[in-house]
Amino acid sequence: MKVFSACLKIMKYHKSTFLTYLIIFTTMLLFVTKMVGETGTYTTFTKEKPEYAIINRDTDNTLTEGIMAVLEMQGTPVELEDSKEAMMDAGFYEAAEGIFIIPEGFTESFWKGEDKEIEIWKRPSSASGYYLESAVEEFLSSVCMYRELGSNMSEEQMTEAALSSMSKECETQMRQYMSGSVVSGKIRIYLRFLPYILLLTCISCVGIVFMAFQRPEIRMRNLCSPSNPSHIALQKFLYVCVIGVADWILLNIVGTLFCLKEWRSLDFRFILLLFGNSFVMAVVAISVALLCSSFMRGQNAQSFVPNIVSLGMCFLSGVFVPQELLSDKILHVSKFIPVYWYARNVDKICDLTGFTAEQLHDIYVGIGIQLGFAAALFCIYLAVNKFREREAQDFGSAKTEIEM
Amino acid sequence: MFWNLYSKYILRSLRSKEIIIWTLLFPILLSTLFFFAFSSLDNEGILKTIPVAVVEDDAYEQEIPFGMMMEALSEGEEPFLEVASVSNEKEGDALLKDGKVDGLIKVSDGNPVLCVKKDGMNQTILKNVMDRYIRTRDMLVSVVEKNPEAATKVMTGGSDLWTDSRSFIKDIFFSSSKPSSTVTYYYALLAMVCLYGGFHGVTVIESLQANMSPQGARNTVSPGSRGTLFGAFCLAALTCQFLCVSVGLFYIRFVLGISFGGQLGYALLTCLVGSVVGLFMGCLISMPAKWKGGMKIGMVVGVSMFCCFFAGLMIGGVNYLVQEKAPLFAMINPAARIADAFYCLYYYDNHVRYFRNLGILLVMAAVMFGISMVFVRRKEYESI
Numbered sequence: 001m002k003v004f005s006a007c008l009k010i011m012k013y014h015k016s017t018f019l020t021y022l023i024i025f026t027t028m029l030l031f032v033t034k035m036v037g038e039t040g041t042y043t044t045f046t047k048e049k050p051e052y053a054i055i056n057r058d059t060d061n062t063l064t065e066g067i068m069a070v071l072e073m074q075g076t077p078v079e080l081e082d083s084k085e086a087m088m089d090a091g092f093y094e095a096a097e098g099i100f101i102i103p104e105g106f107t108e109s110f111w112k113g114e115d116k117e118i119e120i121w122k123r124p125s126s127a128s129g130y131y132l133e134s135a136v137e138e139f140l141s142s143v144c145m146y147r148e149l150g151s152n153m154s155e156e157q158m159t160e161a162a163l164s165s166m167s168k169e170c171e172t173q174m175r176q177y178m179s180g181s182v183v184s185g186k187i188r189i190y191l192r193f194l195p196y197i198l199l200l201t202c203i204s205c206v207g208i209v210f211m212a213f214q215r216p217e218i219r220m221r222n223l224c225s226p227s228n229p230s231h232i233a234l235q236k237f238l239y240v241c242v243i244g245v246a247d248w249i250l251l252n253i254v255g256t257l258f259c260l261k262e263w264r265s266l267d268f269r270f271i272l273l274l275f276g277n278s279f280v281m282a283v284v285a286i287s288v289a290l291l292c293s294s295f296m297r298g299q300n301a302q303s304f305v306p307n308i309v310s311l312g313m314c315f316l317s318g319v320f321v322p323q324e325l326l327s328d329k330i331l332h333v334s335k336f337i338p339v340y341w342y343a344r345n346v347d348k349i350c351d352l353t354g355f356t357a358e359q360l361h362d363i364y365v366g367i368g369i370q371l372g373f374a375a376a377l378f379c380i381y382l383a384v385n386k387f388r389e390r391e392a393q394d395f396g397s398a399k400t401e402i403e404m
Numbered sequence: 405m406f407w408n409l410y411s412k413y414i415l416r417s418l419r420s421k422e423i424i425i426w427t428l429l430f431p432i433l434l435s436t437l438f439f440f441a442f443s444s445l446d447n448e449g450i451l452k453t454i455p456v457a458v459v460e461d462d463a464y465e466q467e468i469p470f471g472m473m474m475e476a477l478s479e480g481e482e483p484f485l486e487v488a489s490v491s492n493e494k495e496g497d498a499l500l501k502d503g504k505v506d507g508l509i510k511v512s513d514g515n516p517v518l519c520v521k522k523d524g525m526n527q528t529i530l531k532n533v534m535d536r537y538i539r540t541r542d543m544l545v546s547v548v549e550k551n552p553e554a555a556t557k558v559m560t561g562g563s564d565l566w567t568d569s570r571s572f573i574k575d576i577f578f579s580s581s582k583p584s585s586t587v588t589y590y591y592a593l594l595a596m597v598c599l600y601g602g603f604h605g606v607t608v609i610e611s612l613q614a615n616m617s618p619q620g621a622r623n624t625v626s627p628g629s630r631g632t633l634f635g636a637f638c639l640a641a642l643t644c645q646f647l648c649v650s651v652g653l654f655y656i657r658f659v660l661g662i663s664f665g666g667q668l669g670y671a672l673l674t675c676l677v678g679s680v681v682g683l684f685m686g687c688l689i690s691m692p693a694k695w696k697g698g699m700k701i702g703m704v705v706g707v708s709m710f711c712c713f714f715a716g717l718m719i720g721g722v723n724y725l726v727q728e729k730a731p732l733f734a735m736i737n738p739a740a741r742i743a744d745a746f747y748c749l750y751y752y753d754n755h756v757r758y759f760r761n762l763g764i765l766l767v768m769a770a771v772m773f774g775i776s777m778v779f780v781r782r783k784e785y786e787s788i
Contacts (some may be wrong), residue, residue: 088751170538171512
């Protein structure tokens with residue numbers, strides 16, 4: 001196991017690089033999981049409460065207070081100062097889905113039946129903006145209806161009656177098709193982002209170590225050593241497998257500890273499927289890392305290739321952006337990238353409503369395609385290496401950190 | 405002398421694979437990936453037709469106004485609802501389970517009941533429609549019960565309640581440009597490339613300090629003054645850096661079609677000022693003689709990424725959050741200021757905030773330049 005030990009020694013020499021990668025990117029992953037992943041259990045229906053801001057330039061009275069109360073029932077208020085810059089920024093960065101401005105003299109104009117209107121800024125065709133706007137419209141229409149039909153009511157009574165009518169709601173039933181808890185948003189986000197770190201760390205670890213073996217004097221020394229070339233290759237392959245599996249175990253331990261509560265409440269079949277899918281992704285990462293190591297020459301490639309390959313695969317496959325938001329043309333191309341099938345499987349497993357053979361069929365197909373990609377990439381790696389070994393000029397083309 | 409040094413440094417930079425990869429190739433590739441991945445991001449959250457299953461049983465048939473409302477909502481070229489009529493709840497449940505509809509509506513005891521599989525905006529809007537129906541119906545009933553004359557008034561056309569199409573709310577727009585969730589990623593990316601000018605800064609300082617590199621030792625004993633050397637190297641580094649950022653900017657603008665508010669000249673000015681900040685940031689990082697070259701490059705990358713993360717490169721909107729919660733940090737974050745300058749060009753109709761950003765960046769550059777000068781000038785070496 002000399003070669004295997006040598007691989008570990010080289011890795012130990014570069015341990016600061018690997019640890020930096022692992023710590024920085026795992027921290028980022030946990031940060032994203034915490035920020036983006038919701039922890040809903042879906043046992044009772046909870047209304048979406050989009051953020052809104054309200055600027056009242058009119059006097060405080062029952063009507064304006066009624067508008068504010070209605071909005072508070074439907075959304076989440078955001079404090080905003082009455083300046084165009086603050087409103088522009090809050091709208092652009094989606095801090096507020098709707099910004100309402102009650103103009104001066106609105107209440108007086110409303111009771112007189114004049115045309116003064118509340119102003120709203122919302123994103124064009126925004127569903128949340130429409131929702132908030134329709135709530136205010138409904139409230140003001142109700143007040144108008146009371147004014148028209150409830151002849152003996154005062155302005156305060158009309159406003160209060162309209163406000164109290166807004167609290168009536170229809171019965172909403174939450175349908176649960178699984179006996180246990182469903183997969184939480186946190187687990188889904190963590191697993192969706194996992195291939196990025198798996199790919200990045202695997203390609204880096206394998207690339208840096210294999211580059212050292214490509215130094216001409218090392219290759220010549222190895223070729224004239226009593227070790228069989230196939231044994232050397234086997235030990236190198238063993239190192240790659242150990243790296244891939246260790247990376248997978250480490251990342252899953254971190255992820256499990258981070259979402260321990262969610263994992264514990266999950267049906268064991270979900271756990272098996274999710275871990276199985278991520279393990280197959282680790283196998284794919286090993287194959288990609290092996291293939292990339294064949295093309296890495298020089299110090300610059302050490303950092304450039306892992307970044308570009310992992311970012312490229314993940315951006316195009318629906319890791320950073322959900323697949324439903326990718327255009328159809330991109331999705332057609334993505335099908336030729338193994339990460340696409342991984343991300344698709346994560347979504348399919350999280351949305352499972354049962355474990356019948358029919359429901360699991362697509363997931364098994366996804367796993368099979370990932371394994372097929374892994375095998376194909378490994379074959380290409382073997383072919384490339386075989387081809388390279390025949391090239392005499394290849395000996396002089398490797399530059400390593402020692403020569404730089 | 406000056407131009408000789410200037411041209412030599414440019415040649416050296418153009419031959420540096422590291423600089424070309426990170427300041428030219430990497431941003432072009434990353435922006436292309438952004439383009440493919442974010443092409444539909446602006447369509448997220450827009451109001452689309454909501455698929456819904458309706459159980460059309462006896463109870464539904466009896467609630468005539470509700471049926472009329474559902475019919476009205478599912479009519480037109482772009483209807484509000486896409487209604488799948490089912491004869492019983494089991495059929496509707498199957499559609500809901502398979503995710504083919506966002507909600508299942510049935511009528512029970514004269515009231516509509518909404519069944520959903522998960523929370524979401526579409527489900528909330530569906531609930532709002534049902535709520536609104538119940539409220540309007542109950543309100544009419546209660547008013548008519550309390551005031552029967554009103555019913556007569558409405559029925560005989562004495563009221564304009566049904567004909568009055570008065571709207572209480574009007575839309576306003578703050579800017580001529582549409583708000584976009586994607587452009588800020590490109591702006592933060594350009595900010596990153598500007599700060600990668602730090603690679604040049606490291607090279608410039610290493611080329612001037614005898615205890616840092618053989619080139620530094622050679623340059624120190626050359627007849628050129630320290631000022632001439634520093635000026636020529638900085639100007640050459642800035643030329644190369646500005647050239648690379650400009651290529652990235654033109655690529656993003658003309659190949660990917662990302663808008664800079666139609667103000668390309670100002671966008672180039674932002675790149676220039678951003679490059680100056682990046683260059684002097686690199687000079688400052690390169691000061692400690694004990695740090696090796698790799699460590700300094702790592703620091704440039706680390707500081708740039710840290711700044712860019714809070715400028716919204718990885719998660720959109722983080723810059724706004726920082727601006728609100730920690731305005732001082734946002735102000736001294738060069739990447740946030742560069743990205744914000746691009747944002748002002750895109751979204752603002754005036755240049756007040758844009759020039760404020762540029763002013764802050766120039767002050768940052770001046771401070772970093774000043775500190776670098778203190779360490780570089782009149783340095784003598786007892787031993788290297």
